[in-house]
Amino acid sequence: MRRIVTRKKGGLEVLKIEEVRDLLPTSGEVRIAVKAAGINFADVMIRMGSYPNPPVYPCTVGYEVSGIIDKVSSDVDSSWLGKEVVAITKFNGQAEQVNVPIDQVYEKPPNMSFEQGAAFLVNYITAYQILIAMGGLQSNESVLIHNVGGGVGLAALEIAKHIGAKTFGTASGHKHAFLTKQGLDHAIDYTKQNWKEEVMKLTGGRGLDFVMDPIGGKNLKLSFLSLSSTGRVALFGLSSAAVPGIRGKFEKLKMLIQTPVFHAIQLLVSNKGIFGVNTSRLWHEKKKINHWVEALVNGQKEGWINPYVDRIFTFDQIAEAHQYIESRKNIGKVVLVP
Ligand SMILES: NC(=O)c1ccc[n+]([C@@H]2O[C@H](COP(=O)([O-])OP(=O)(O)OC[C@H]3O[C@@H](n4cnc5c(N)ncnc54)[C@H](OP(=O)(O)O)[C@@H]3O)[C@@H](O)[C@H]2O)c1
Numbered sequence: 001m002r003r004i005v006t007r008k009k010g011g012l013e014v015l016k017i018e019e020v021r022d023l024l025p026t027s028g029e030v031r032i033a034v035k036a037a038g039i040n041f042a043d044v045m046i047r048m049g050s051y052p053n054p055p056v057y058p059c060t061v062g063y064e065v066s067g068i069i070d071k072v073s074s075d076v077d078s079s080w081l082g083k084e085v086v087a088i089t090k091f092n093g094q095a096e097q098v099n100v101p102i103d104q105v106y107e108k109p110p111n112m113s114f115e116q117g118a119a120f121l122v123n124y125i126t127a128y129q130i131l132i133a134m135g136g137l138q139s140n141e142s143v144l145i146h147n148v149g150g151g152v153g154l155a156a157l158e159i160a161k162h163i164g165a166k167t168f169g170t171a172s173g174h175k176h177a178f179l180t181k182q183g184l185d186h187a188i189d190y191t192k193q194n195w196k197e198e199v200m201k202l203t204g205g206r207g208l209d210f211v212m213d214p215i216g217g218k219n220l221k222l223s224f225l226s227l228s229s230t231g232r233v234a235l236f237g238l239s240s241a242a243v244p245g246i247r248g249k250f251e252k253l254k255m256l257i258q259t260p261v262f263h264a265i266q267l268l269v270s271n272k273g274i275f276g277v278n279t280s281r282l283w284h285e286k287k288k289i290n291h292w293v294e295a296l297v298n299g300q301k302e303g304w305i306n307p308y309v310d311r312i313f314t315f316d317q318i319a320e321a322h323q324y325i326e327s328r329k330n331i332g333k334v335v336l337v338p
Pocket residue numbers: 039040041042122123126146147148149150151152153170171172173175214215236237238239240242243277278279280325326327328329330331332333334
């Protein structure tokens with residue numbers, strides 16, 4: 001079988017295709033013949049060497065797949081054989097085959113394509129954890145979704161719209177027409193406008209009830225400052241450090257220095273909250289995640305969840321796929337097919 005390998009940290013040239021032996025599932029696992037694999041911003045950061053706690057290089061990355069179960073271990077119910085599924089994988093997803101523990105596998109909703117299936121779990125679980133499970137976003141509240149045109153951003157927009165909240169989002173200008181069509185109330189081009197000033201103007205100086213921040217560093221400070229009383233910020237990424245090469249090291253250091261430190265008493269007197277989300281460190285909370293996935297699958301059946309796939313690249317085009325995301329062209333999810 002073929003798999004994509006990130007040989008070491010570096011530029012696009014470190015991405016290779018490798019032919020290896022077919023896999024055999026071990027205890028508690030099934031083998032999935034992959035039809036589509038999600039590509040996430042984290043994969044680009046792992047390649048650049050700017051991801052905290054990356055896997056050991058050379059590695060096959062990929063946190064999510066859709067496909068068909070073609071082998072089960074002896075202790076897994078054989079009725080899973082032949083089922084169309086979506087699954088969360090702790091790396092190794094960007095391959096023709098992947099072994100996954102059965103409790104990370106879900107039946108693919110019948111009216112969801114394989115490509116959409118690979119655009120579903122990571123983005124929507126992250127957005128659900130932030131907005132609903134931890135953030136408690138309410139219908140009478142406002143939310144700013146940074147980089148709302150990305151995979152997590154669009155998932156969050158759908159959930160926030162379903163809740164009935166007023167939505168603000170930052171994104172590159174060429175994404176605004178699409179985002180407005182998706183129901184975003186206020187699109188802000190952070191590459192040209194001072195987003196915080198714009199938010200303050202749009203909210204009549206009051207500020208926001210909620211900010212989703214995947215950028216970190218100085219941006220996190222501004223996100224916190226743009227909150228109204230009872231507002232909260234979720235930090236769920238550090239993309240300000242996602243720069244390749246030597247400059248990347250400098251940007252990482254700058255991000256760390258500029259990241260604000262919050263004192264509990266400062267939060268107490270200001271009626272504000274800040275919390276972090278890292279779904280890749282939540283493997284021990286499978287029951288909780290299963291509950292969220294159930295709610296999300298119901299949302300898909302009801303029609304308010306509809307994973308948006310922007311571009312599909314073949315495994316051989318992996319460098320182009322990275323380049324596409326790195327140059328901020330993607331609107332929604334980028335998916336790989338074998
Ligand atoms: N904590 C978690 O559990 C978790 C889970 C999933 C994702 N994340 C984080 O959420 C963020 C979005 O992930 P995603 O997979 O949804 O991303 P994505 O679909 O690949 O979207 C990336 C978008 O982010 C914007 N961007 C911001 N900084 C960038 C940079 N330095 N280089 C390139 N693009 C940049 C660009 O859009 P515009 O410039 O147009 O806004 C780009 O199109 C990332 O920071 C990721 O690490 C965290």
